[in-house]
Amino acid sequence: xxxxxxxxxxxxxxxxxxxxxxxxxxxxxxxxxxxxxxxxxxxxxxxxxxxxxxxxxxxxxxxxxxxxxxxxxxxxxxxxxxxxxxxxxxxxxxxxxxxxxxxxxxxxxxxxxxxxxxxxxxxxxxxxxxxxxxxxxxxxxxxxxxxxxxxxxxxxxxxxxxxxxxxxxxxxxxxxxxxxxxxxxxxxxxxxxxxxxxxxxxxxxxxxxxxxxxxxxxxxxxxxxxxxxxxxxxxxxxxxxxxxxxxxxxxxxxxxxxxxxxxxxxxxxxxxxxxxxxxxxxxxxxxxxxxxxxxxxxxxxxxxxxxxxxxxxxxxxxxxxxxxxxxxxxxx
Amino acid sequence: xxxxxxxxxxxxxxxxxxxxxxxxxxxxxxxxxxxxxxxxxxxxxxxxxxxxxxxxxxxxxxxxxxxxxxxxxxxxxxxxxxxxxxxxxxxxxxxxxxxxxxxxxxxxxxxxxxxxxxxxxxxxxxxxxxxxxxxxxxxxxxxxxxxxxxxxxxxxxxxxxxxxxxxxxxxxxxxxxxxxxxxxxxxxxxxxxxxxxxxxxxxxxxxxxxxxxxxxxxxxxxxxxxxxxxxxxxxxxxxxxxxxxxxxxxxxxxxxxxxxxxxxxxxxxxxxxxxxxxx
Numbered sequence: 001x002x003x004x005x006x007x008x009x010x011x012x013x014x015x016x017x018x019x020x021x022x023x024x025x026x027x028x029x030x031x032x033x034x035x036x037x038x039x040x041x042x043x044x045x046x047x048x049x050x051x052x053x054x055x056x057x058x059x060x061x062x063x064x065x066x067x068x069x070x071x072x073x074x075x076x077x078x079x080x081x082x083x084x085x086x087x088x089x090x091x092x093x094x095x096x097x098x099x100x101x102x103x104x105x106x107x108x109x110x111x112x113x114x115x116x117x118x119x120x121x122x123x124x125x126x127x128x129x130x131x132x133x134x135x136x137x138x139x140x141x142x143x144x145x146x147x148x149x150x151x152x153x154x155x156x157x158x159x160x161x162x163x164x165x166x167x168x169x170x171x172x173x174x175x176x177x178x179x180x181x182x183x184x185x186x187x188x189x190x191x192x193x194x195x196x197x198x199x200x201x202x203x204x205x206x207x208x209x210x211x212x213x214x215x216x217x218x219x220x221x222x223x224x225x226x227x228x229x230x231x232x233x234x235x236x237x238x239x240x241x242x243x244x245x246x247x248x249x250x251x252x253x254x255x256x257x258x259x260x261x262x263x264x265x266x267x268x269x270x271x272x273x274x275x276x277x278x279x280x281x282x283x284x285x286x287x288x289x290x291x292x293x294x295x296x297x298x299x300x301x302x303x304x305x306x307x308x309x310x311x312x313x314x315x316x317x318x319x320x321x322x323x324x325x326x327x328x329x330x331x332x
Numbered sequence: 333x334x335x336x337x338x339x340x341x342x343x344x345x346x347x348x349x350x351x352x353x354x355x356x357x358x359x360x361x362x363x364x365x366x367x368x369x370x371x372x373x374x375x376x377x378x379x380x381x382x383x384x385x386x387x388x389x390x391x392x393x394x395x396x397x398x399x400x401x402x403x404x405x406x407x408x409x410x411x412x413x414x415x416x417x418x419x420x421x422x423x424x425x426x427x428x429x430x431x432x433x434x435x436x437x438x439x440x441x442x443x444x445x446x447x448x449x450x451x452x453x454x455x456x457x458x459x460x461x462x463x464x465x466x467x468x469x470x471x472x473x474x475x476x477x478x479x480x481x482x483x484x485x486x487x488x489x490x491x492x493x494x495x496x497x498x499x500x501x502x503x504x505x506x507x508x509x510x511x512x513x514x515x516x517x518x519x520x521x522x523x524x525x526x527x528x529x530x531x532x533x534x535x536x537x538x539x540x541x542x543x544x545x546x547x548x549x550x551x552x553x554x555x556x557x558x559x560x561x562x563x564x565x566x567x568x569x570x571x572x573x574x575x576x577x578x579x580x581x582x583x584x585x586x587x588x589x590x591x592x593x594x595x596x597x598x599x600x601x602x603x604x605x606x607x608x609x610x611x
Contacts, residue, residue, distance in 0.1 A: 037508065038435075044514035045434035049427040049442065055483035060449060063457030063464065070459065077463075123354055126347045134348070140597055141355035144362070146604070147593045149543040151561040152582045155568060156361045159368055159575050166377045168364065204358065205604065212605040232343075250608055261453060264545045268565050281455050281546070288459050289550060298459055305456045312451060 070298035077292050088299035098300065100275055101283040102307070108191050108266075108279070109259030112198030117251055119199075120206035121244070125236060127207070128214040139211075142204040153201045154268035158184075161193040161269075184269060190276040194265045202258075206251045213247035214240060253315045260308055280304045362586075369393075369580035376575050392580035396567070402581060404556060405563035406588075412474055412548075412559060413541040416481040420537050421530050424484055428491025429522050433504060434514075443492070446485045458550065465551050472554035481541055487533055490607070494529040495522060532603035535596075542589070560585050 035043070071088055073081040092098040123142065127135055145153070160168045161183040170180035183189040221239050230238070241248075263285065266277030273286040280300065288297035368376055371386035396402055430436075431443050461480065470476040499522060507517045548559045558566070564585055567578045593600055 040514065041434045042436040045430040045436035045439070048430035048434075048514075048518075049488075051423045052427055052446065052483055052485070052488060053442075055480070056449065058464065059461055059480040059483060060452075060457065063460035064452065066460035066463075067456055123351070126351055129347060130351070134351075138351045138355050139601070140594070141358050143597075143601060144590065144593070145358055147539075147589050147600070148362075148586055149545075149561055149564075149589075151543070151545050151564050152365075152586050153361075155564060155578060155582045156365050158568065159579060160361065160364060162575070164377060166379050166381045168381070171379070171381060200358070200361065208601060208605050209608045212608075247608075254608075257453070261455060264565075268568055271568060284455065284458075285546070285550075288462075294459055301456050301459065305453060308453045309451075 067298050067301055070295060071302045072295075074295045077294050081295075084295065088295045089303075091296050092299050092303070097275060097278060098283060101278040101280045104191070104266075104277065105260060105262060105279045108194050108198070108262060108277075109256065111191060111195035113202075113252075113255040113259055116199045116203050117206055117248070117255065120203050120251070121210055121236075121241075121248075123203070123207045124210035124214055125240060127211055139208070142207055144204070145201045146205045148201065150201065150264045151268060153197050154265045157193060157197045157200070158269050161189070161196075184271070185274075185276065187276050190266070190270065190274075194262075194269060194277060197265050197269075198259075198262075202255070206255075209247055209251055210244060213244045217243045249315070249319050253312075253319075256311050256315060257308065260304065260311065280307070362590075365579050365583045365586070368575050369583040371576055373574050373576050388576060389580055392574075392576045393584065395574060395577040396581040396584075399577070400558070400563040400566060400581070401556060402560075402563065402584070405558045405560045406585065408474060408552075408557060409542055409560040412477050412481070413538050415478050416541050417534050417538045419478070419482045420484045420487050421534055423482060424487030424533070425491045425495070425522065425526055425530070426518060427488045428493075428495050429518050431488065431492040432496040433499065433501070446488050450485045450489075454547075458546070461547075462550055470551070472552055472557045474552070474557060476551040477541075477544075477548055477559070480547075484537065487537065490533050491526065491529060494526055498529075499525050531599055532606055535600055535603040536607050 070081075072083060072085060074084045074088070075081040127138060127142075130138070162168075162170070163180075163182045163184055164170065165174065165180045167180075167183070169183070174180055181189045183193050217239065221243075222235055225235050225239060261281055262279045263281040266279055266282055267273065267285075270277045273282050273290065281304065284297045284300040284304065287293045287300060367382060367385050369392055370389040371382050372388045372391075375382045375386055375388075431439065465471055465476045468476075470479075503521055504517055507521055512520070543561065544559075545561045545565065548562050549565070552558055552562060555563075555566075564582055567581055
């Protein structure tokens, strides 16, 4: 068998050491080629990518179109759908709670991500200035929260920010002479607790990304700056931050998209949908699966979609703008 | 000269102190999970509260087992996450191979289309997807999570980039001369080369699916089909919360992940940062 293969191979002109792996291609009989290689590559190409498009047709395109459709109908999920025009949008735009959900989403997003990204840069900068051995230990400790699931994080922080006087944060507050806070029922208490959860889980992730970015900055730059007498702050401001721009933009982008989709944290922390922690996703979840109002829920989903698009394009606009201005800076 | 050295030492000490504090803050919730999970509810609610581990873990965990099918939920999560990971690795590398190495009409547009789908928030299709799953009769069936999870645009993008840069065209050409079919080229040549990319993408996908909450919550309504995230969240539903019990459950659901992470921490960290840097 192997000899026969060898013979064949020699015949087509590639007499290399293929006989070492005779099992590699057992069905190598001279095939009758109905299609040319190019045609066969085309067919394979389409065949290999088709699973994604098939799945996307069923679980992507169709649902998206159906969401647009459903946004203009009133439907309880069981009975007939009733065309209501823009009424669903009327309902949610006249619902103060919907506006609150948008406000909450943006507010918690800002509180959870802005301090987090700043802290991540500082931690990464500190880590980057260390010797290797200790760095590994710190890196592990800081990254561990990211491995924890969001649900677990939300549960642990629900206990830490418990309403009871014996809750950890309330204990600390009373220790310093303050009054215990009803965290899950207070406007700012809820937002602070949720922001802390977001902060804690993601700060290590962003730190590692920045660290990867900082390690790509050549050390000579810092040395030159130090010789010129640049302070630590100046080094961060004029070397680290500008060189990190692409990494910063990436983290801002992911953090923004993540913040707009916030759901598990408030839902678990407050034990359901309540006004103080109501986010847009929580609002549409409650409308759909709590009150079977699938029409208004779809309308809310569409609004969320447009908000995401607006934020994404803003992000891209700034990315391009900053990219251009930094190139100009290099030329100079 | 001497003062310069002193200054550096102070800076070093400051950095180490700051990093130690940050690390402690990072680890504290894990410690607290353990403290609460090993204490009785009574000890947790007293003033001042306990701050050291107690001896009640056994009873707390027994209470967890009485309220949720903990091991079943862990198994469900494992089934869902591993089948999606394996499926995604296969489908995405196949599609990535096609996009990287085959020429066919519409290739660029089809690829851009895949990139564009990454911009769509999954919540937009949440409600119709729920009705599709209902129509298919997959409510409270793990397939409801597994099948839609196989569609992964990021994975295709990732594999395409990797294959385009790691697989030389010559290898494919010479395999063709040897008479290999395109699928055989994929299986015998591409797969061995992209194994490192499988490891990183596999970790990213597995972690994302393991932690997913909203979609399983919507479609896995029967308690026996809950994933661990849905099951844990349902521990918080009670009117009077037994924190010892809730945190014992959370603790044991988190420990396996931490062990896996510590074992493969380099691979983990590389996967996450690479995933970020590449996109």
